[in-house]
Amino acid sequence: MGLVAVRCGMPSWEWMEALLNEWLWQEESWLPPGVTWQDIKMKEDEGRFPLPRDLVYTVPLAFAFIALRFIFERLIALPLSKHLGVKDRIRIQADSVPKLETFYKQTSRQPLQKEAVSLGKQCGISQRNIQTWFRHRRNQDRPSNTKKFCEASWRFVFYLISFTAGLGSLINTPWFWDHRECWRGYPKQPVAVAHYWYYILELGFYLSLLLCVSVDVKRKDFKEQVIHHIATVFLIGFSYCANYVRVGTLVMLVHDSSDFLLESAKMFHYAGWTRTCDSLFVVFALAFLVTRLVVFPGRVVHTTLVLSLEFFQPFFGYYFFNTLLLVLQALHIFWAYLILRMLYKFVFLGKVERDERSEDESEVDDEEEAPEEDGDEGSRKQRKGAINCKLASLANNCVLNNLTSQRKINCRAQSRKAR
Structure with missing residues (x-):
């Protein structure tokens, strides 16, 4: 009512600012009961708020970050992928059929049987060839190993630098060892310059990931990744405004501690370094399970839910911040389930076949052999590449079958000896 009364005598921008301050920055939402904005003002010699x-x-x-990533991937990641031996599969190019291309882009990438019959009549193509065309067309859009390697290397570099710098700035702080120090003197707590930049850089990086999510490689956990990025952006932004910086730095450090291990495992997976990839994945899995299922809920979430109540009464910011932390914990449990599936396969099959957490694309299509008609040299290369891919897959299956058979024989021999 006060704003409405003085609306006529105020410039529009001042009125909007006053309205924003009245509704958005209410003390009851951002500060514990009994604390006002005047109580947390700091002088220059007291530090930065x-x-x-x-x-x-x-x-x-x-x-x-997006511009830097573009430069990094082309000047550093791309030459590194060639040096490590990253190879892309040769994909058969679909013939140019305008009607099928229009249907593919505007309607569906996987037509139903009725739609395939209708398209076949319109284009004068058999239903089998229609399905083959769509399979080849989908394979054209699947990202190459080089593209996935470049993305993984960019995230690896950032997470490694972020974790190293964050650990160096936090290891000597009192709240790193005693989590009650996160709340002692709250909310009037100064923020160090190092922690200020830690926050700003992390938030800028996750914003860049959110902006690029539509052009990046889509994994089978695409929706969970988007939810994770959105929750992380809100979590970092809100915790900074509410001065949850101390516990916020611990949250970011816990997440960065295992992410760079996953990205390094992906890089070696694309390069075909199987043993190195498997070893790094096992290390990552152990680090992830310990930090996300033990340290994060047992230390970080516990201090925000329980220990913080020793210093102030609950308010809106308390509930909102902890809700975001619980959303992240739910995503941790989902990814932990996928990782445990991978560990099960590694223990009982002896090999990590793929990254269950986020390495699969959203759809998988088998490569088809090239048509039998005579064509130019490019078509012959495509046919040769497709045949080589199938032979390599067949050889791998044979090796896996032999390993499985050998294991069964060994198990039977051990059973006989035991008897």
Whole structure:
């Protein structure tokens, strides 16, 4: 009512700012009961207090990360992929059929049987050839190993630098060892310059991932990844505005501690370094299960849910922050389930066949052999590449069958000896 009364005598921008301050920055939402904005003001000699306007810099920083990633992938990641021996499969190019191309882009990438029959009549092509065309067309859109390697190497570099810098800035802080220190003196807690940049860079990076999610390689956990990025952006932004910086730095450190191991395992997987990939994946799985299922809920979530109540009464920020943490924990449990499936396969099959967490594409199609008609040299190369891929797959299956048979023989021999 007060704003409405003075609306006529205020410029529009001042009125909007006053309205924003009245509704968005209510003390009951951001501060514990009995604490006002005046109580947490700091003098210059007391240190830096986090202000919401600081987060504005993360938007141009996100675009800067996208530009830096573009340069990194072409000048560093691409030559590195060639040096490590990353190879792309030769895919058969689908013939140019405008009606099928229009249906593929505008209607569906996998037509139903009725749709395939209708398309066949329109184009004068058999139903089998229609299905083959769509299979080849889908395979054309599947990302190459080089593209996936470049993406993984970019995330690996950031997560490694972020974890190293974050650990170096936190290891000597009192709240790193005693989590009650996260709340002692809250909310009037100064923020160090190192932790300020830790926050700004992390938020800018996750914003860049969210902006690029539509052009990046889509995994089978695509929806969970989007939810994770959105929850992380809200978590970092809200915790900074509410001055949950101390516990927020611990949350970011826990996440970065295992992510760079996963990205390094992906890089060696694309390069065909199977043993190195398997070893790194086992290390990552152990680190992930310990940090996300033990340290995160047992230490970080416990201090925000339980220990914080020793210093202040619950308020909106308390419930909102902990809700976001629980959303992340639910995603951790989902990914832990996929990782445990991988460990099961590694223990009982002796090989990590694929990354159950996020390595599969959303759809998988078998490569088809090239048509039998005579064509140019490019078509012959495609046919040769497709045949080689099938021979390699057949050889791998034979090796796996031999290994399985050998294991059964060994088990029977051990049983006889035991008897």
